[in-house]
Amino acid sequence: MENRKIGAFIAERRKESGLTQQALADRLGLTNKAVSKWETGDGLPDITILPALAENLGVTVDELLAGERRPKTPEVGEQTRKYLEDRAHRRQVVGLLAVAVVGACGGLLRTSEWLYWVMLIVSIAGYIGVHVYFPGKEPLRRRVLFGALWGAGMKGLPFVALYTSWMRGQIADGSTPKAVIKDLVIDWYEWTGRSFELGEINQRTTQIMDLITTYYRLLLVVAWILTMLLGMLLAFLSWKVQHKKSPKIVSKN
Known part of the structure; x- marks a missing residue:
């Protein structure tokens, strides 16, 4: 049940980001079959793929594992923005x-x-x-x-x-x-x-x-x-x- 919830969330965020399964797979170095399995709940992403997947979908790793959006406080949003800017x-x-x-x-x-x-x-x-x-x-x-x-x-x-x-x-x-x-x-x-x-x-x-x-x-x-x-x-x-x-x-x- 949890897998299907996460899969549905991945599919939703992917579509909202304007990405096809193949485009998302290319960014992660995987095949579109792997993305399809996630979205149907037949499997979960690798542990090390989670940060990159979350970044491409515009969510946090916690939100990805929860399968839903979570309200962000201004402080958390500012920290995330600073982190991304610092890494860039x-x-x-x-x-x-x-x-x-x-x-x-x-x-x-x-x-x-x-x-x-x-x-x-x-x-x-x-x-x-x-x-x-x-x-x-x-x-x-x-x-x-x-x-x-x-x-x-x-x-x-x-x-x-x-x-x-x-x-x-x-x-x-x-x-x-x-x-x-x-x-x-x-x-x-x-x-x-x-x-x-x-x-x-x-x-x-x-x-x-x-x-x-x-x-x-x-x-x-x-x-x-x-x-x-x-x-x-x-x-x-x-x-x-x-x-x-x-x-x-x-x-x-």
Whole structure:
């Protein structure tokens, strides 16, 4: 009897919120069959789903378990409003910090390579944390879209870091990519027994450098796409962790 009362209350609040069973299920990371079972009284939500379910339905957990609305005092309403505002503020702060760390990574490439990687890992951890510990009620596709934007903001920084590390090693050895290519061109002319002039060597070197620059820019585009995919993957995983299944409430009929 209690299950049916709770189920009817869930169905009523869902309809008043303008949600379909599928839409509510998407927000909770479940199937519409699970929502249907709740509303028909054939089962109850998981314990860990209750806070998110109550938030989506615009009620408290106590009201959800009671299967009916309860009168709220102004103090309780104000506390609830402050709690929601505080949680939203914390989510924004952590999100901005994660983005700031990503931005700082680019500047660290010129100073310390190992510090860059540490900051990059911290940024990824912060990105996951902001969704797991300060969860919202957005559906999976919106979370993945946000992840893609976050990844795009990284602009392929991990791959740029590898190239920068190689460049730093070349400069430490007293050489530059252009100097290395020029030496290779001279070696090739000598190996083939062809005569050459300095102007011709410089011209060939410039042509090869232009070709390498073109490929490098293409590599950056590929790196940018890969980091977008990384952001989408992290978004998907964080959403799954947030909505992972847990033992269900056992009701006695």
